[in-house]
Amino acid sequence: MEIRSLLQYHQAYKNSVEDPEKFWGDLSKGFLWHQEPSKILDWDFKKPEVHWFSDGQLNITENCLDRHLIDKADQTAIIWEPNDPGEAAQHISYQQLFDRVCRFANVLKRHGLGKGDRICIYMPMVPELAIAVLACARIGAVHSVVFAGFSSTALADRINDAQCKMLITADGSFRGSKTIDLKGIADEALKRCSSVQHVVVFQRTKQDVSMEPGRDLWWHHEIEQVDSHCPAEVMNAEDLLFILYTSGSTGKPKGMVHTCGGYMVYTTFTFKTVFQYQPGDLYWCTADIGWITGHSYIVYGPLAAGATTLMFEGVPSYPDMGRFWEVVEKHQVNIFYTAPTAIRALQKADLSFVNKYDLSSLKTLGTVGEPINEEAWNWYNQNIGKDNCPIVDTWWQTETGGIMISPIAGVTPLKPTYATLPLPGVRLVLMDESGSVIEDNDVEGRLCIGFPWPSMARTIYGNHTRYRETYFSAYEGYYFTGDGCKRDQDGYYRITGRVDDVIIVSGHNLGTAEIESVIDEHEKVIETAVVGFPHDIKGNAIYAYAITREMVENEDQLRSEILSLVSETIGPIAKPDKIQFVPGLPKTRSGKIMRRILRKIASHEYEDLGDISTLLDPSIVEEIKKGVL
Numbered sequence: 001m002e003i004r005s006l007l008q009y010h011q012a013y014k015n016s017v018e019d020p021e022k023f024w025g026d027l028s029k030g031f032l033w034h035q036e037p038s039k040i041l042d043w044d045f046k047k048p049e050v051h052w053f054s055d056g057q058l059n060i061t062e063n064c065l066d067r068h069l070i071d072k073a074d075q076t077a078i079i080w081e082p083n084d085p086g087e088a089a090q091h092i093s094y095q096q097l098f099d100r101v102c103r104f105a106n107v108l109k110r111h112g113l114g115k116g117d118r119i120c121i122y123m124p125m126v127p128e129l130a131i132a133v134l135a136c137a138r139i140g141a142v143h144s145v146v147f148a149g150f151s152s153t154a155l156a157d158r159i160n161d162a163q164c165k166m167l168i169t170a171d172g173s174f175r176g177s178k179t180i181d182l183k184g185i186a187d188e189a190l191k192r193c194s195s196v197q198h199v200v201v202f203q204r205t206k207q208d209v210s211m212e213p214g215r216d217l218w219w220h221h222e223i224e225q226v227d228s229h230c231p232a233e234v235m236n237a238e239d240l241l242f243i244l245y246t247s248g249s250t251g252k253p254k255g256m257v258h259t260c261g262g263y264m265v266y267t268t269f270t271f272k273t274v275f276q277y278q279p280g281d282l283y284w285c286t287a288d289i290g291w292i293t294g295h296s297y298i299v300y301g302p303l304a305a306g307a308t309t310l311m312f313e314g315v316p317s318y319p320d321m322g323r324f325w326e327v328v329e330k331h332q333v334n335i336f337y338t339a340p341t342a343i344r345a346l347q348k349a350d351l352s353f354v355n356k357y358d359l360s361s362l363k364t365l366g367t368v369g370e371p372i373n374e375e376a377w378n379w380y381n382q383n384i385g386k387d388n389c390p391i392v393d394t395w396w397q398t399e400t401g402g403i404m405i406s407p408i409a410g411v412t413p414l415k416p417t418y419a420t421l422p423l424p425g426v427r428l429v430l431m432d433e434s435g436s437v438i439e440d441n442d443v444e445g446r447l448c449i450g451f452p453w454p455s456m457a458r459t460i461y462g463n464h465t466r467y468r469e470t471y472f473s474a475y476e477g478y479y480f481t482g483d484g485c486k487r488d489q490d491g492y493y494r495i496t497g498r499v500d501d502v503i504i505v506s507g508h509n510l511g512t513a514e515i516e517s518v519i520d521e522h523e524k525v526i527e528t529a530v531v532g533f534p535h536d537i538k539g540n541a542i543y544a545y546a547i548t549r550e551m552v553e554n555e556d557q558l559r560s561e562i563l564s565l566v567s568e569t570i571g572p573i574a575k576p577d578k579i580q581f582v583p584g585l586p587k588t589r590s591g592k593i594m595r596r597i598l599r600k601i602a603s604h605e606y607e608d609l610g611d612i613s614t615l616l617d618p619s620i621v622e623e624i625k626k627g628v629l
């Protein structure tokens, strides 16, 4: 089904709501199944339980690879652009990708891995990362990709939570001018991970690493031991495809579980629809495969759609602030999808970094990960799109698996800073704080979803109770997103930001509780409260208020100790921008920290702190204000 006009969009939306089973059932026919589904949807948000295509059988890699070999074997599936512009790019055809995935899948099998086993992947943005992901899916193993910027502690926690049997990593990774010792970090993590039997190490940087005999295996040796014939494991539509961790309101990250059938149908449909991908287009999503954006819109969606997808190993600022635009010109990118934080950083650089390059191949631009401010939207539109490319502002979450609210490129009339309208099948509801549905337009509320969609996360790995409590208990019968949202007079949606204890920093989802519990581990700290405050590039930055055991003699020293602790325990992305040492925190009589007050102080908005008389010790607010950074 193609949506090429606003009329078709409205018709499709109407159909999807009136008869969801027919709508998604029809769409599922565009895929290769071992057994076509006869049951389309069973659901109950009270339990909550959702099954899509539950008697269907398939393997997602046959949809991403095998079926394209008939007419696209020589078409490029992945273009890989390395960190260093001096190194040659790779063009990998569908045939080559198929062969390499099957070969690596045989490596996994040879070491005893199979359906249902969890495999952790901790790799740089090299083609082998995509190959490892697809190889897991080929044999029915469940991949858990951990972003290669996470620390050894964060890696170990994720490996242990899913009880992974294998870790796939690399010797090191190149990021801009830095080299990161991935294998060293992995070795540190593995001291705590008894479930891991083997580690496959891809050689990227060729730096010295220690290899533990019997446990550690070189990727390049392993693939020599096997051939490239590997029939796909037949999976049930509701079998696990992957686990991906995201932050939540407690210290422990949530392993969101995605399943095979619905995820495939939804990511493929939304990829084609939102970006209006046409055969021959080159599509580039700048995300890392370590995040959901990379899973859904670098690997699975584009490959299932038979597209050519570009993978970039580097960073936007290396060797200079023109790198993105250099890559666009070099490869003649048609569709470009990035994060507002990257746009804001590039906007600060001289325009000559943009104007040096010919960007005329671009026809569609996209953003994801956080609200885009009007200034960044306009800059992107004028300087990159030359006022001639629709910008799709795509709202979604790790939990939703695919894009939920977005313009359809060239179809939906745009309004800067608005994600605009829900995609077909997405039933948005705004709630007021008392839990009543807000019906009208020109209103603001909490964003909920009233009906299942095929790519929604089915549970939190090993903790269905937490899944229910986090997403389905705030408003009974609805999935609660955690976001605030406006609906304007035209029925267009604009996300206003998180209303819970998650902070989106540079498009990364960080839980305040996770950072607090790390800082609390410092021997000099008694208690911490972490909030977000506005930052002109990162969107939000982190402000930590810490109560110390005694007067701090050397504040800078303690700050740097705390920063290293956060960096080592979670990763550099979670480092607070500001740390204020305080004598106490504003708490209610029941002991709840009033973060609203702390957020205002951190943003230097002292008027209208609201009613502070209910605080246990209202005078603490003045004390905190005095020391604000």
Ligand code: WT7
Pocket (backbone or CB within 6 Å): 246, 291, 292, 293, 367, 368, 369, 370, 371, 372, 393, 394, 395, 396, 397, 398, 399, 419, 481, 482, 483, 495, 497, 498, 504, 507, 508, 509
């Ligand atoms: C949170 C989800 C979706 C992949 C990347 C982030 C925020 C995401 C937008 C957007 C405003 C956005 C929301 C959401 N967010 N996209 N277009 N406009 N806010 O995935 O790490 O799971 O974070 O990112 O707050 O809840 P994630």
